[in-house]
Amino acid sequence: MDVAIGIVNWNTWTLLEPCLRSLTEGTKGVSAQIIVVDNGSADGSAANVRTRFPEVMLIANEANVGFARGTNQAYAMAKGRYFLLLNPDTVARPGAVASMARFLDETPAAAGVTCRLVNPDGSFQRIYTRLPAWRYVLAVHTVCRAFRPNNKFAHEFYMVDDPFDRAMAVEQPSASCLMIRRALFPGPVLLDERFPILFNDTDLYRRIHDRGLRFFFSPAGEVLHHRGGGGVGQMGDDGIIDYLICLVRYYRKHEGWAAAAFLWCLFTAGSVLILLKGLGEVMLGAKTIAWLRHESKRRFRLARCRERFSYPAGITPAVPYRPAMPEGTQ
Structure with missing residues (x-):
């Protein structure tokens, strides 16, 4: 088996269906295993995958266990030399998966690779950053x-x-479409489940970076990405607060308690300034009391995150990991 493809889905059947259909052409040239982990969707995703895509391995969770645990469930069942994290809001162009596998075959120094991600209008998505x-x-x-x-x-x-017109090292590629060498993580756990939705990919990139390895961008393959259609896009108004909380957790793990505490102080001070500015705008009639009340609740969540980054460093999941068995197995 060349590539195992893990897709974590939550209430996105309208996007998941074209994603799965695209893999018929997208995986041409390689042998592929497709694993869908459904996180307790209420839109019939699991039933639709079961009936319309019987060749796909389905792991149906009763509840939303998060992206990290869902990915680990798929990773524990993977059989390929490479593992492809793929969002359900993507559509693989013909040969896209094969092009990434070929890049890893030809580039032994690469820990993983992503391809060219494009918007529905064909424009290039710049969603690659540094650590x-x-x-x-x-x-x-x-x-x-x-x-x-x-x-x-x-x-x-x-x-x-950066022009992104050639193959190049990227510290933090998008996990919407990311192929990894499974030999680098021989166990059943790929992502740290203490980062259920956000920063589990950043944590992975940091662990790879600390081992002296690199991820790459390759323009050879192309995948359409409906940005924001997956789990992160469903987080709503509190997404930025969750992002900052997870950034503090990330610093606690990789930089230590003092660094995380200092970062929390910076974010808390910034929240105070934002609320003071908002209070002034309320007094001038530019904003409403309802806005100030809502924003205060959001910022209080960020202030309380100091209680959440006191765990010891490491990549062991917070809850002992037991991979769920796919349907039809014992």
Whole structure:
């Protein structure tokens, strides 16, 4: 088996169906195993996969266990030399999967590879960034950016000046379509489940980076990506708060407690400034009391995150991992 493809789905059947259909052409040239993990969808996703795609291995969870655990469930069942994380809101162009597998065959130094992701209108998606080092966090995720939104470090973080017209190393590719060498992670666990939705991919990239290995971007293959159609896109208004909380957790794991505490202080101070500014706008009639109440609740969640980053470092899942068996097996 060349490639095992893991797709974690939650209430996105209208996107998952064309994704699965596209893999008929997308996997031409390689032998592929397709695994769909359904996280308790209420839109009939599991039943539809079972009846319309009988060749697909289905793992139907009773509840939404998160992207990280769902991916680990698929990874535990994978048999290919390579494992492809694929979002349900993608459509693989013909030969896309084979092109990524071929790149890894020809580039032994690559830990993994992503391909060219495009919007529905065909334009290129720039969703590749660098790892969140201190200079980038300060420049992008704190009040510093309010004073210089187009600063040098923000440009570096988002790789604004990189052409992406050739194969190149990328610190943080998009996990919407990412192929990894399974030999690098021989056990049943790929992602740290203490990052259920956000930053599980960033944590993976950091672990690879710390081992002296690199991920690559290759323009050879192409995948259409309906950005925001998957789990992260369904997070709603609190997405930015969850992002900052997980960034603090990421720093706790990789940089230590003191670094995480300092980052939390920066975010909390920024929240205070935002609320004070909002209060002034409420007094001037530019914003409503309802907005201020809602924003205060969101920012209080961020302030309370100090209680959530006191766990010890490591990649062992917070709950002992037992891979769910796919339907039809004992």
